[in-house]
Amino acid sequence: MSHELRSPLNAILGFAQLMDTDSPPATPSQKESIDQILHAGWYLLELINEILDLAVIESGKLLLSEESVSLAEVMLECQAMIGPQGKKHGIKLTFPQFDNSYFVRADRTRLKQVLINLLSNAIKYNQPEGTVIVDCAATPERTRISIRDTGAGLPLEKLTQLFQPFNRLGQENSAEEGTGIGLVMSKRLVELMGGVIGVESTVGMGSVFWFELASDTEPYLSMEGEDAAALAEPHVLRGTRLHTLLYVEDNPANLKLVEQIIARYPDIRLMSAVNGNSGIEIARSSQPNVILMDINLPGINGLEALKILHLDPTTTHIPVIAISANAMPLDVERGMKAGFFRYITKPIRVNEFMEALDLALEFAREHSDDDT
Ligand code: MN
Secondary structure, eight states: OHHHHHHHHHHHHHHHHHHHTOSSOOOHHHHHHHHHHHHHHHHHHHHHHHHHHHHHHHTTOOOOOOEEEEHHHHHHHHHHHHHHHHHHHTOEEEOOOOOTTOEEEEOHHHHHHHHHHHHHHHHHTSOTTOEEEEEEEEOSSEEEEEEEEOSOOOOHHHHTTTTSTTOOTTGGGSSSOOOSHHHHHHHHHHHHTTOEEEEEEETTTEEEEEEEEEEEOOOOOOOSHHHHHHHHSOOOOOSSSOEEEEEEOSOHHHHHHHHHHHTTOTTEEEEEESSHHHHHHHHHHHOOSEEEEOSSOSSSOHHHHHHHHHHSTTTTTSOEEEEESOOSHHHHHHHHHHTOSEEEESSOOHHHHHHHHHHHHHHHHHHHHHHO
16 A cells, blocks of 8 residues: 555645746746645655554554664664754753663564653644653553643643544644554554653643653673683684774664674674665675675565565665564575575574574675685
8 A cells, every 4th residue: 555655745845845846936936836746745755654653553564674773872863863853942852861771571663652752742832932851760560651741732622532543632723733543653652662651731831741661771792601702712714804894783783793693703804784675775885795684674674675675676686684673583584485595583592693604604605705
C-alpha cells in the first residue's frame, strides 16, 4: 500500500518543486500557489507515513529490537531534534542532567519516536511562553520518564479519549496540524517494549505524560573465559593488506563495543554508518571488504539494505554479517535466507564475532583474487 500512496505524492511534490525553481521564475501569485501545494504535499506525506507506520504496528508485523539503550544519549539526540520547534513556539525546554548511568531495555529508534512525539505535543499544546520539563526517575527494576507541560490541561472525560486514533479532542480547528495518531502509536510502542504509558492532568495547570520501561545496565564487553582468552591472544596480521570494515548500526553503545574489539586488530580499519541508506552509500563509495549490519535501523532496515547491496553490481560481492538483537531462531533463519554471510546475535560474543569476521575476510580475499 505504501507505494501506491507515495507515488502520486512524489509526482505532486516533485513537479511543484520544479515549478518553484523554473525559469523564467513564477509570478508572485503563482509562487504563492506553489508554496501552498508544497506545504500541503509535505504535510500529506507526513500523514501517510504516520498512518502506514500505525498500520504496521496494528498488524503485529513490527520488528522491535530490544537492547540496552543509554537515556543520556537518546535524550541529547531528542533535545537537538526538538529544540528548534520549542524555540519557534517560544517554549522553554528543560532536560535532566544525566550522568551516563541511566539505561533502559528498549528499541532505540522507537524509544526516540515516543519521546519526540510526547515532546512535540507538549510544545504544540502549551501556552505562550510556556515550559516543558522532562524528568527521569529510576529504580533497579523500572525507569520512568515524564514530560510536564504548562498547557490548558485536560478534564477527566477527555483524558479517557486521549489514546484513540484521529481523536484530536477539539483541536481540529486549531492552527496546529496533527492526526492524533501520535499518542496511539506511542502507547502501542511503549507496550510492545513491555512498558506502560499514562497521563495526569489538571485543568488550567497542564499535563504530565509519562512512561515506564524496564531498567537495564550498560552493555559491556564480557571479559571472562573464552572471550578474555580470545582478546589476550597475539593478533596475527591477516597478510599484509589493510582490511576495511563497515558497521551499519544506530546504537552508539554497540558501535563503541565493536570499535573496542577492532582496535586490537591493527590491520582492520572500521568505518560506520547510523542508518541503512548512508551505509549503502558508504559501501558503494568506499568498497569495504566486509559489512556488519544491524537489522533494526531507522529508515530502511538491515534486511532491506542487504537486498539493495546484493542487487547492486558494485556491492553484490561484499559479504554482509548481520548483528542483531533479534535473536529468535526464526529471526536467524530469516536472516540467513535473506542472504547474510553470518547472523550474529547480541550481546556479541567476541569469539563468535571474530570467527565470523575471519571467515568473511577470507571469503572477500578469495573473491578479489578471482577478479584480478
Ligand atoms: Mn538498531
